[in-house]
Amino acid sequence: MRLTLPYRLSRYLILLTSILSLSLGLSHATEAKSSAADTEQDSDLLHFPYYIQQSFTGDLADIKQRKIVRALVTYGKSDFHLADGRPLGIQIELLRLYEEFLNKGIRRDVEKTKVKIVPVHFDQLIPALEAGRGDIVAAFLTATPERKKQLRFALGNAEGISEVLVSHKDTAKPEQWAELSGQKVYVMDGSSYVEHLDRLNLTLKRQGVKPIKVVEADGNLLSEDILEMVNAGVMKYTVIDDYKAHLWEKVFKDIRVDNHLTTSEGQSLGWAVRKTNPQLQKNLQEFVNKQVKQGSLLGNTLLNRYFDHTAWINRLANSEDRNRFNRYAPLFKKYASEYEFDYLAIVAQGYQESGLDNSKVSHRGAKGIMQLLPSTAKEMGYNNLDDPEQNIAAGIKYLAWLREHYINQHDIEDSERMALIWAAYNAGPSKMNKMRRLTKEMNLDPNVWFGNVEIAAGKIIGKETVRYVSNVYKYYIAYTMALELEVERAEE
Numbered sequence: 001m002r003l004t005l006p007y008r009l010s011r012y013l014i015l016l017t018s019i020l021s022l023s024l025g026l027s028h029a030t031e032a033k034s035s036a037a038d039t040e041q042d043s044d045l046l047h048f049p050y051y052i053q054q055s056f057t058g059d060l061a062d063i064k065q066r067k068i069v070r071a072l073v074t075y076g077k078s079d080f081h082l083a084d085g086r087p088l089g090i091q092i093e094l095l096r097l098y099e100e101f102l103n104k105g106i107r108r109d110v111e112k113t114k115v116k117i118v119p120v121h122f123d124q125l126i127p128a129l130e131a132g133r134g135d136i137v138a139a140f141l142t143a144t145p146e147r148k149k150q151l152r153f154a155l156g157n158a159e160g161i162s163e164v165l166v167s168h169k170d171t172a173k174p175e176q177w178a179e180l181s182g183q184k185v186y187v188m189d190g191s192s193y194v195e196h197l198d199r200l201n202l203t204l205k206r207q208g209v210k211p212i213k214v215v216e217a218d219g220n221l222l223s224e225d226i227l228e229m230v231n232a233g234v235m236k237y238t239v240i241d242d243y244k245a246h247l248w249e250k251v252f253k254d255i256r257v258d259n260h261l262t263t264s265e266g267q268s269l270g271w272a273v274r275k276t277n278p279q280l281q282k283n284l285q286e287f288v289n290k291q292v293k294q295g296s297l298l299g300n301t302l303l304n305r306y307f308d309h310t311a312w313i314n315r316l317a318n319s320e321d322r323n324r325f326n327r328y329a330p331l332f333k334k335y336a337s338e339y340e341f342d343y344l345a346i347v348a349q350g351y352q353e354s355g356l357d358n359s360k361v362s363h364r365g366a367k368g369i370m371q372l373l374p375s376t377a378k379e380m381g382y383n384n385l386d387d388p389e390q391n392i393a394a395g396i397k398y399l400a401w402l403r404e405h406y407i408n409q410h411d412i413e414d415s416e417r418m419a420l421i422w423a424a425y426n427a428g429p430s431k432m433n434k435m436r437r438l439t440k441e442m443n444l445d446p447n448v449w450f451g452n453v454e455i456a457a458g459k460i461i462g463k464e465t466v467r468y469v470s471n472v473y474k475y476y477i478a479y480t481m482a483l484e485l486e487v488e489r490a491e492e
Contacts, residue, residue: 055132060279067113071095072134074122075451076222091138101287119451123190140269142192154284155270162242165261168233169254181210185237188223189216193239196263220450231255234478239263324356331392339400345418348475358388370395412447419449419469426468
C-alpha cells in the first residue's frame with residue numbers, strides 16, 4: 001500500500017526527537033490491582049451483545065426497564081484504555097460510580113441497571129448518540145451554545161474553563177491573536193476548538209486581518225497527542241482547555257501556555273444526552289452534584305492519577321537519532337518501494353522497535369532495527385540480521401507477507417490496513433485472527449484498528465499491542481508533518 005511522500009526531511013528531523021523519545025518511555029498511570037470478581041465485572045463492561053448496538057432512544061424509565069445504559073467513550077490515555085484486559089480511565093471510574101448511584105437501594109443483581117461502554121472516535125460521540133447507538137456521551141464535552149441546541153448536559157465536572165493557545169516555546173510569544181494571521185493552528189478533529197477559532201476568524205475578518213488557518217488534526221489524534229506534537233516542534237500552535245494545558249505542561253517541557261490568548265472563557269464541561277431524554281439528564285445531574293463536583297476529593301484524585309505523572313520521561317540524544325535516520329532512510333525507502341509501502345510508515349515502526357539501533361537484541365533473541373527472530377528472517381530469505389540492510393529488507397518482506405496472508409481483505413482502507421499489519425507484526429498473526437474474531441463478536445468492525453480491533457486487542461493481550469500501534473502511528477504522523485514543514489520552508 002502506498003501513502004507515498006517524497007524524501008525530504010534533512011534538518012527537520014531534529015524536530016521529531018522529543019516526540020519519539022518521550023513516547024518510547026510512555027507508560028500508563030499507576031493502575032490498581034483488582035480482585036477476580038472486579039476483573040470479571042470490568043470485562044463485562046466490554047461485552048457487546050447485538051441488542052446493545054441496536055438503535056434505542058428511550059429515556060431513564062425505559063433504560064431501567066431494559067437494565068442497560070450505554071456510555072459512549074473515546075479510547076485514549078486518560079478517558080478510557082485497557083490494561084491487562086481491564087478497562088481503566090477517568091470516564092471508566094466515573095461510570096462505575098454512576099452505576100452504583102443508579103442502583104442505590106437495589107440489592108438483587110438481576111434487577112440492577114448495568115453500564116456498558118461503547119468506544120467511538122471523538123468526532124462520532126454526538127452522531128452515535130443521536131443515532132441511538134448510546135445513551136450518554138461520557139466525555140468532558142464543552143457545553144457550547146451550538147451543542148446546547150442539540151443536547152442536554154449534566155454539568156459540574158469542570159466549570160470556568162477557558163480554551164487557551166499553546167505554543168512551542170521557541171516561537172515568538174504573540175500578544176494578540178492578529179499576530180497569528182495566516183499561521184496554522186492544529187486542533188482536535190470535531191472539537192469545540194474548531195467552532196471557537198472559526199468565530200475568532202470572523203472577528204479578525206471584520207478587523208481586516210487575514211484569518212488563522214484552522215487545521216483539524218488526524219482523527220486518531222487526541223488533544224494530548226497534539227500537545228506532544230507541539231512539544232516536539234512538529235506543530236507550532238494548538239488550542240486546548242486550560243486545565244489540560246497546565247496538567248500536561250508538567251510532562252511536555254517545550255510547550256508554552258499562552259494564557260492571555262483565549263478562544264472562549266467561562267465554559268462548563270460535562271456529560272451529554274439527547275434532547276429527548278430529560279429524565280436521564282436530571283438523574284446524571286444529581287449524580288454530578290453529589291459525587292463529582294469540580295474540586296472534590298474524587299475529582300482531584302482522578303486528575304492526579306491520570307495526568308500528574310512525569311517520572312517516565314527519558315530523552316534520547318538528538319544527534320544520534322538524526323544520524324541513524326539519515327543512515328538508514330535510503331534502505332527503508334528502497335525496500336518499502338519494492339513492496340509498495342510508505343517508507344515513512346516503516347521508519348516509524350523501526351523507531352518503535354529499536355530506536356533504529358541495529359545492535360539491539362531482545363530477551364527473546366529478536367535482533368536489530370526491525371527486531372526480527374532469526375527464524376523469521378530465514379523464512380524471508382535472509383540470514384544475517386547483523387547487516388542493517390538485510391534486517392530492514394527482512395522486516396519489510398515479513399510485513400508484506402502478513403499483508404498477503406492475513407490482512408488481505410479488499411475493503412480495508414489503506415491506513416487501517418497498515419495499523420492491522422503493525423499489530424500482527426507485534427502480536428503475531430494467529431493472535432491477530434483471534435482479535436478480529438472477537439471484534440466481530442463485540443459488534444465492532446474487524447477491518448478497523450482504531451476504536452475497534454484495538455479494543456479486542458486490549459482484552460486478549462493487554463496494553464502492549466495497543467500502545468505499540470498507537471506509538472508507531474504517532475511517529476508516522478510526526479515524520480509526515482516534519483516533511484510538510486521542510487517542503488513549506490523550501491517554498492518560502
